[in-house]
Amino acid sequence: MTRTRTRRLGFLAALIVLIGLLGWGAWTLWGPKPLSQQAFHGFVLDPPQPAPELGLIDQHGQTFRLADQRGKAVMLFFGYTNCPDVCPATLIYYSQVKRDLGPLADKVRFVFVTVDPEYDTPERLREYVNRFDPSFYGLWGSPEQLAPVLADYGIYVEKVPNENSPVGYWVNHTALSFVIDPRGRLVLAFPFGVEPQDMAADLRRII
Amino acid sequence: MGSMPRKAVSVKIALALAVLAGAAALAWAQAGGSFEHVEVTGAWVRPAPAGDNSAVYFTITNHGAADVVLVAAETDAARMAEIHETVMEVAMVDGRLVQNMQMHHVDSLVVPAGESVSLKPGGLHLMLLGLTRDLEIGQSITVRISAADGGVLELVVPVSQGEPGEGHDDHAHAHAGHGH
Numbered sequence: 001m002t003r004t005r006t007r008r009l010g011f012l013a014a015l016i017v018l019i020g021l022l023g024w025g026a027w028t029l030w031g032p033k034p035l036s037q038q039a040f041h042g043f044v045l046d047p048p049q050p051a052p053e054l055g056l057i058d059q060h061g062q063t064f065r066l067a068d069q070r071g072k073a074v075m076l077f078f079g080y081t082n083c084p085d086v087c088p089a090t091l092i093y094y095s096q097v098k099r100d101l102g103p104l105a106d107k108v109r110f111v112f113v114t115v116d117p118e119y120d121t122p123e124r125l126r127e128y129v130n131r132f133d134p135s136f137y138g139l140w141g142s143p144e145q146l147a148p149v150l151a152d153y154g155i156y157v158e159k160v161p162n163e164n165s166p167v168g169y170w171v172n173h174t175a176l177s178f179v180i181d182p183r184g185r186l187v188l189a190f191p192f193g194v195e196p197q198d199m200a201a202d203l204r205r206i207i
Numbered sequence: 208m209g210s211m212p213r214k215a216v217s218v219k220i221a222l223a224l225a226v227l228a229g230a231a232a233l234a235w236a237q238a239g240g241s242f243e244h245v246e247v248t249g250a251w252v253r254p255a256p257a258g259d260n261s262a263v264y265f266t267i268t269n270h271g272a273a274d275v276v277l278v279a280a281e282t283d284a285a286r287m288a289e290i291h292e293t294v295m296e297v298a299m300v301d302g303r304l305v306q307n308m309q310m311h312h313v314d315s316l317v318v319p320a321g322e323s324v325s326l327k328p329g330g331l332h333l334m335l336l337g338l339t340r341d342l343e344i345g346q347s348i349t350v351r352i353s354a355a356d357g358g359v360l361e362l363v364v365p366v367s368q369g370e371p372g373e374g375h376d377d378h379a380h381a382h383a384g385h386g387h
Contacts, residue, residue, distance in 0.1 A: 085293050089329060156307050172309045175374050193329050
């Protein structure tokens, strides 16, 4: 009687250990991994850094702070409204990312920051953003407000004079999309050209 | 002494004949046009308000035996049209990822015989500088592209955001015309 019970207990213990081992194995194989060990379509910024604050004016005249966006991921792009090629292409991609995410898109803020504050205004940014999606943010700051933000994110901006351009120049600039996770950390950067569904796939794993 | 002027005259005639032959060849080239064997597909232009810049995209395929060299463009919708190329560079600087986007003016764009060249976002595009009117989805603009040999290709390009199924698979209405 006791012998059978001891044997049963021993069997149970072995079973628990086995389940434990299987579970540990599965966790190791399929459980969450550090970002750097996961396959993303964007460049992984590892270790994630706290995202530098923006503190700029949105198209409705409100101050946009990353600190107020906790719980949401932020897709961040720097450009200018008169940009003929890459900026509108990026915002079209963002609208496709948003569509691809479906209801999950509520957890993502799409943000466009001007690198040309002399020409762009919050009003112009509102008109611009509305061409793509009115839920996107278009941020403006005075040159003095913008300078530290551009430096923090390593954004290169160079005005190239061109007499044929309506404003007399075009702007060469960094065309990365930055991803800030719901904890306010800079985790990914997409080079221009990553397909919307691939950006959406990466975002799903972050939000 | 008398043979010299005669020789000069015959040289002149030969030169004149050569010039005539050259002119005839040029006329033929213009009539046939370097665009005779060229096909343009998937053309679209980005919507933007008057005064802003925009860009035209398309794929051009040269089915002919000779290269086609695009040298200029003009449109009814902007003050100026120029072929531009966006070039991206990604680099690590001081441990940070930096990507620069540079846009360059392209003086001439070669479409090699038997090959296609795609003008697409983030690469080659026909930049429209200073739109003379609002470009709204559903409208279209006319673009005339000139080749080095004087041939002109006229395109009717729909205004689109370039999303899949919107102008991507449609053939643009194109026809080759004579020089200016």
